[in-house]
Each structure stands twice: as structure tokens, then as C-alpha cells.
Amino acid sequence: MSESAGLLEDLLAGKHRALARVITKIENRDPGYRELVSSLYEHTGNAEVIGITGSPGAGKSTLVDKLAEHYREQGETVGVVAIDPSSPYTGGAVLGDRIRMASNVGDMDVFFRSMSARGNLGGLSTATADAVKAMDAFGKDKIIIETVGAGQNEIDIVGAADTVCVLVPPGAGDNVQMLKAGILEIADIFVVNKADMDGADRTVQELTEMVHLGQGSTTVDAGHHGFDEVEMDLDMPADTDPWKPPIVETVAIEGEGVTDLVETFAEHRQFLEESGELTRRRRQRVAEEIRTLLRDDAAGLVETELDDHGGVGAFVDDVMAGETDPYTIADDVMTPVRDCIEEQ
Numbered sequence: 001m002s003e004s005a006g007l008l009e010d011l012l013a014g015k016h017r018a019l020a021r022v023i024t025k026i027e028n029r030d031p032g033y034r035e036l037v038s039s040l041y042e043h044t045g046n047a048e049v050i051g052i053t054g055s056p057g058a059g060k061s062t063l064v065d066k067l068a069e070h071y072r073e074q075g076e077t078v079g080v081v082a083i084d085p086s087s088p089y090t091g092g093a094v095l096g097d098r099i100r101m102a103s104n105v106g107d108m109d110v111f112f113r114s115m116s117a118r119g120n121l122g123g124l125s126t127a128t129a130d131a132v133k134a135m136d137a138f139g140k141d142k143i144i145i146e147t148v149g150a151g152q153n154e155i156d157i158v159g160a161a162d163t164v165c166v167l168v169p170p171g172a173g174d175n176v177q178m179l180k181a182g183i184l185e186i187a188d189i190f191v192v193n194k195a196d197m198d199g200a201d202r203t204v205q206e207l208t209e210m211v212h213l214g215q216g217s218t219t220v221d222a223g224h225h226g227f228d229e230v231e232m233d234l235d236m237p238a239d240t241d242p243w244k245p246p247i248v249e250t251v252a253i254e255g256e257g258v259t260d261l262v263e264t265f266a267e268h269r270q271f272l273e274e275s276g277e278l279t280r281r282r283r284q285r286v287a288e289e290i291r292t293l294l295r296d297d298a299a300g301l302v303e304t305e306l307d308d309h310g311g312v313g314a315f316v317d318d319v320m321a322g323e324t325d326p327y328t329i330a331d332d333v334m335t336p337v338r339d340c341i342e343e344q
Helices: 003-012 016-028 033-043 060-073 126-138 151-159 174-179 200-212 258-275 277-308 312-320 326-343
Strands: 048-054 078-084 110-116 142-146 163-168 189-192 247-249
Touching (some): 003 126, 048 258, 110 126, 126 142, 247 258
Parallel strands (some): 163 189
């Protein structure tokens, strides 16, 4: 039995050590990881995936901790992927060693993994989506993705989450209007955390007005969450109203409002299933994954072709000497790649 086959067998048998090793293999892009991820697919599709995003200081980590604690009290298992800023020196997660799940330390049914954003400030790399698949195949009931909190690039989270929860700090004021064209528009649910602080009421009011005006609404269509349209045969039932993002107030550090938030997640899940939107989103996710893998593989082929021609430096020298131009070089490099594809 190969190493990957053994890892897969142990993962499916519920061994957390194997889950950790699989995610490490995925994150490092070690040899054989693609075959391993391919083997995971037939075992996925059962977990509920929740994305938690928002600006730094909104209390995401504390809220994730309390959500995990709540789900465990209900007897459900939890996987958490926390996306941390990438180290400029190692590419690893800068905050990976910090204790962020204080309420669940020692509980093996809360599997926590801190991963590097790998230069993508939105926080979601292909490796993160693959880590979610590993947790799903393992059998985790709930998977929570917490992103680093870096502005509009947070929209990357929707590529891996069924439900997107955006935290807005109290007293955001005009920032709500400033952000509405970015991460606020991806929200399925808004959370005003630290709701006991000054400015919380105003923030709730502004978010309510925004949703009422349709500026933050999640309408049901194949292009939701920024993906290109994928041909669908599904129709939303005629009696299903579009989902309007509710606003939940929490004081996560005290555990207040967490039960209400969990109930709202359940309501959104029911909506997704009954409207057919869950299938739509997952189709969009697969379509985007296919495109991403093809782009990465094509880029690898181009890099190989560049190396065969002496590397980019040689081409730069030719351009600087006035002997050619970047467009001609791109055509020359891509010609054998195109020819190879056309021969298939």
C-alpha cells in the first residue's frame, strides 16, 4: 500500500493524526497530493461549510471559538481552518502557533488548523479549499473557515463556503457605506459583534437600511458570489423568496447571541436546500476549481517552455536590445503549447 493510500485509509477511519498529515501534504504540495485530493472527492459533500470574515479587530477568532463550543455541546464535530498572514520569509502562517481556540483545547472533536494565506490577502488559496475537502471526507459535521481580514479580497472566502458570515465592528458608521461595494456584498448573514459597545446600535441601523435597499441582499442566481454563470437545469421554486441577509448581534466573548447566530445559520441552510441554491453554489465552486487548476497547470507549462528558451532573462535582454517585443515573445513561447493541444 502506498503512503497516500495509507493516509487516506487512516483519515477515513477517523484518525486525526492522518487528517493533520494529509492537510500538511496538501499545503506543502508534496508529491502525490493531487492523487490524494482526487481520492477525497467521493467522500465529500456532507459537511456544512461556514465562512467567517470581516475587518481585523471585529472578534472573528473569539466568535469561531464560541461557535465551535456550541456545536460540540450539540454533539457535532467541528473542523476549523484559520487563514493567517503569510510570513515574508517562510511562507508559513505567522500566527499559526497562537492559541485561538481556548474553549476547545484538548477536545479532539474540534480539529483546528492554521494555514498560510500564501500571499493571497483574501486568505483562501487552493490548498485551503483542499483542506476543507479533507475535513469533510474525515466526517466533520461543521467546517468553519476564518479569514485574515484584509478588505475586499475577502470575497475569496465564497469559493469554499456555503454560508458567508460577515462581522462588522460596532461604530463602523461611514465605513459601512465605504465597504458595501466590497466584502459587505458577499454576506449571507451580518454579525455586529461586541454589541455591548458604543456605536453598535448605529451600525445595526445602517446595515438594516443597506439590506432594505437591496444593497446587501443575496438574490438567488447562478452568478451570485462573483462566479461566472454555469449552465443550470435547476429553477428556484416559485414560492421561494430571495434571501435577505439578517443582522445578528453578539457579544462573543461572553457567549451572548451565539445561539441566535447558530439558529440563523440553520435557517440559511434550509433556504439553500429548499431553493436549490446549495447545488448552484457547489456547481459554481467546482467550475471555479476546474478553471483554477487549468490556469495553474497552463502556467506551469509556460514556465517550462520559458526555461527551455533560456529563461525570462534572455527574452528581456532581447527586448532591451530592440530585437523583439513582449507580444512576439509571448506568441513564440505559446506556439508549441498551442500546437501540442491542437494535436490532441
